[in-house]
Every structure is written in C-alpha cells, then in structure tokens.
Amino acid sequence: MIRDLTDDEARAALLCKWGEVATDVLPAWVAEMDYALAPPITRALTEAVAAGLTGYPRLGVGGPLGRAYAGFAERQFGHVVDPEQVLPVVDVTAGVRLALDAVGARGPMVMPVPGYAPQLDIAAITGRERLDLVVDPDAARAELDLDLLERHFANGARSLLLTQPHNPWGRAFTRAELEGVRDVVLRHGALVVSDEIHAPLVLPGAEHVPYLAVEGTAGHTVAVVAASKAFNIAGLKCAQLVTADPSLAERLRSVPMARNDSWSSLGVAASVAAYDHGDAWLAALRVRLGDQRALLGELLATHLPEARMRPLEATYLAWLDLRPYGHDDPAAVALERGKVRLSPGHHYHPGLSGHLRLNLATSPERLTEIVRRLARAVTATP
Numbered sequence: 001m002i003r004d005l006t007d008d009e010a011r012a013a014l015l016c017k018w019g020e021v022a023t024d025v026l027p028a029w030v031a032e033m034d035y036a037l038a039p040p041i042t043r044a045l046t047e048a049v050a051a052g053l054t055g056y057p058r059l060g061v062g063g064p065l066g067r068a069y070a071g072f073a074e075r076q077f078g079h080v081v082d083p084e085q086v087l088p089v090v091d092v093t094a095g096v097r098l099a100l101d102a103v104g105a106r107g108p109m110v111m112p113v114p115g116y117a118p119q120l121d122i123a124a125i126t127g128r129e130r131l132d133l134v135v136d137p138d139a140a141r142a143e144l145d146l147d148l149l150e151r152h153f154a155n156g157a158r159s160l161l162l163t164q165p166h167n168p169w170g171r172a173f174t175r176a177e178l179e180g181v182r183d184v185v186l187r188h189g190a191l192v193v194s195d196e197i198h199a200p201l202v203l204p205g206a207e208h209v210p211y212l213a214v215e216g217t218a219g220h221t222v223a224v225v226a227a228s229k230a231f232n233i234a235g236l237k238c239a240q241l242v243t244a245d246p247s248l249a250e251r252l253r254s255v256p257m258a259r260n261d262s263w264s265s266l267g268v269a270a271s272v273a274a275y276d277h278g279d280a281w282l283a284a285l286r287v288r289l290g291d292q293r294a295l296l297g298e299l300l301a302t303h304l305p306e307a308r309m310r311p312l313e314a315t316y317l318a319w320l321d322l323r324p325y326g327h328d329d330p331a332a333v334a335l336e337r338g339k340v341r342l343s344p345g346h347h348y349h350p351g352l353s354g355h356l357r358l359n360l361a362t363s364p365e366r367l368t369e370i371v372r373r374l375a376r377a378v379t380a381t382p
C-alpha cells in the first residue's frame with residue numbers, strides 16, 4: 001500500500017526536500033516522506049480540482065473538517081473531540097502563534113529543547129522570552145524535566161509549548177508523564193499549547209495520548225493538529241486548533257479575520273479524505289516506518305557503531321548523537337563529503353555539537369545509501 005516515489009517523482013512532488021539539493025545529493029532532511037499520496041487523498045483532490053474547488057474555504061468551526069477530525073481522534077486515539085471546537089488554521093506553526101497571541105498571557109514561554117527549529121523563534125515572534133527545558137544529550141531517555149518546568153513557571157513563565165509526540169526527541173510521552181506536566185501547569189495557572197502534528201505517526205509499540213485526553217487539561221490547553229505530516233500534504237496548508245473548553249474556543253474563534261491567516265479549500269478536502277478514509281493507509285505507513293526504524297538500527301550497528309540513537313517511539317525523524325566521530329557539525333561534513341543532506345543538530349538545540357536529525361521515511365535502498373554516505377563522510381580522514 002505504501003508506494004516509494006522514484007527519484008524523478010520525488011523531485012517533481014517534493015520541491016523543498018528534493019528541489020533544494022543538487023541532483024547528486026540524497027535528501028534526508030526536511031520532514032516529508034518519499035512515498036506516493038494515499039489513494040483516497042489523490043481521489044479527493046482530483047475530484048475537488050475537477051469541481052473547481054479553488055475558492056475561499058468555508059468559514060468557521062466544525063463542519064466536515066471538524067467532524068472528520070473528531071472521528072479520526074476517536075478511532076485512532078480513543079479521544080472524544082467536540083467537532084464544534086475544531087477551528088481551521090493555515091498550518092501548525094501559525095496555529096501555535098495564534099493560540100499564544102489569542103489566549104496566552106504575556107510572559108516567558110517554556111519550550112522543550114532540542115525542539116522543532118522554526119519554533120525556537122516563536123517566543124520572540126510573539127513577544128516573549130523563551131525558557132528552555134533542555135534534555136541532557138547524555139541522558140539515556142529523553143524526558144521532560146518537571147523540576148525545571150516548575151522553576152520556570154515559578155520564575156514567571158506563563159505558557160508551555162509542548163510537542164507531543166516530540167520532534168526531534170522521537171518520544172511519545174506517556175499518560176503518567178503528561179499528568180506530571182498537567183500538575184505543574186495547574187499549580188501555576190499557565191497555558192499549554194500542544195503541537196500534536198506527529199500524533200498519527202506513533203510507531204509499533206508506542207501509543208499517542210493527546211494532552212487534552214488527560215483529565216484536568218481542558219481549561220488550559222489548545223492542541224494544534226494536522227493531517228499534513230502523516231499524510232504528506234503540508235503544502236496544501238490546513239491545520240486545526242482543538243479545544244475542550246467553550247470559553248477558550250470562543251476566544252480563538254473571535255480573533256479578527258486578519259489574525260488567522262486563511263487555510264486552503266484543497267487542504268480541507270485532502271484533510272477530510274485523510275481523516276475519513278486514511279486509516280488503512282496510515283496503518284501500512286506505520287508498519288513501513290517501523291521496518292525503516294529497524295533497518296536504521298542495523299545500518300548504524302554496521303556502519304556507525306559508535307552512533308547513539310535513543311529508542312524511536314514516534315515520528316520518522318531519528319536523532320543521532322555522533323559526537324564520538326569528532327565533528328562539530330556532522331551534517332555539514334556529510335553534505336560536503338558524502339553528498340547526503342541531513343539536518344544539523346544545532347538547528348534544534350543551539351550550541352549543541354555532534355548531533356544531527358535523519359529522516360528515514362524513504363525506501364530501504366535509499367536509507368541504506370544515506371547511512372553509507374554518512375558513515376563514509378564522518379569516518380573519512382580529511
């Protein structure tokens with residue numbers, strides 16, 4: 001069910017991932033997958049274009065998109081969502097900004113680090129100081145430091161940008177961990193913006209617990225979700241804000257139109273198709289990504305035995321600690337010497353050396369070549 005794109009197809013389809021690199025470079029950087037679209041999405045988009053669906057989208061909450069997301073959340077995560085509390089936004093990054101602007105109190109924002117690189121700027125862009133919740137690169141398991149979270153709130157932070165599951169930690173936080181976060185947040189009356197874009201991408205063996213599915217979170221939480229990452233439709237521009245508290249929903253809904261950059265009609269059509277008819281494809285995708293994860297483990301053991309990768313529970317983005325190979329920026333070395341583009345670790349954790357992020361959502365053959373090129377590059381004597 002998961003069809004690998006050929007190189008030519010990938011270059012035509014994925015203008016950022018494949019178009020921003022020279023033709024002799026293998027791309028394993030930006031979070032897009034080298035797989036053909038799920039057939040229900042292709043069908044929905046083809047029909048939408050044939051029908052001339054190129055006007056403005058429907059306004060407001062709920063509607064087919066709200067119902068489709070609610071159905072998906074219930075089937076996939078056992079999480080009951082009120083369709084009338086699903087508000088479309090253009091993309092997840094804009095949704096996070098909107099949530100902070102519309103319902104976040106002024107004051108510093110806490111962010112787990114390493115964190116999704118563009119979001120490192122969100123605090124400053126929304127007029128806030130960023131307080132980092134840093135994971136020690138030597139920690140055996142990437143965990144949210146609740147003592148530090150407590151101190152950040154005690155020192156004046158008013159919001160937490162959670163990412164669940166986490167990119168690039170690869171963690172799907174457990175209910176107990178999320179309850180720990182909730183307890184700290186409740187003690188300080190803070191806001192949680194929970195970026196759950198990777199929620200459908202839990203790998204075999206893990207489970208996604210929506211933060212809003214944890215008791216006692218409704219009054220302080222805006223979740224930001226999308227079909228875009230799991231179904232490879234990021235360019236269609238449609239994400240959703242989800243709340244479980246009518247007054248929070250009302251505050252988000254009532255922002256001036258100029259504040260919520262509009263989402264796209266084709267994005268809605270594709271998202272509805274993904275949520276309503278994408279379960280079987282998604283199940284196959286998770287199996288494929290689980291196989292890729294296992295293959296990556298084998299390839300690292302063979303070609304980069306000193307690399308360290310914590311267990312990857314979710315996402316198709318592996319966080320690799322290559323410090324034993326002695327390069328400050330192994331991604332730059334890999335690009336220059338190995339012709340493979342990976343994401344530098346310091347983009348996610350400013351000042352951190354020796355790490356990179358590898359996108360494994362490709363064919364087994366390409367993944368093998370990616371790791372071989374990386375290994376040759378970082379082990380070569382200059």
Ligand SMILES: Cc1ncc(COP(=O)(O)O)c(C=O)c1O
Pocket residue numbers: 031090091092093094116163167195197226228229234239
């Ligand atoms: C955690 C996280 N949030 C947001 C995004 C970007 O989402 P969007 O393109 O909808 O802004 C990504 C992209 O990979 C991501 O990993």
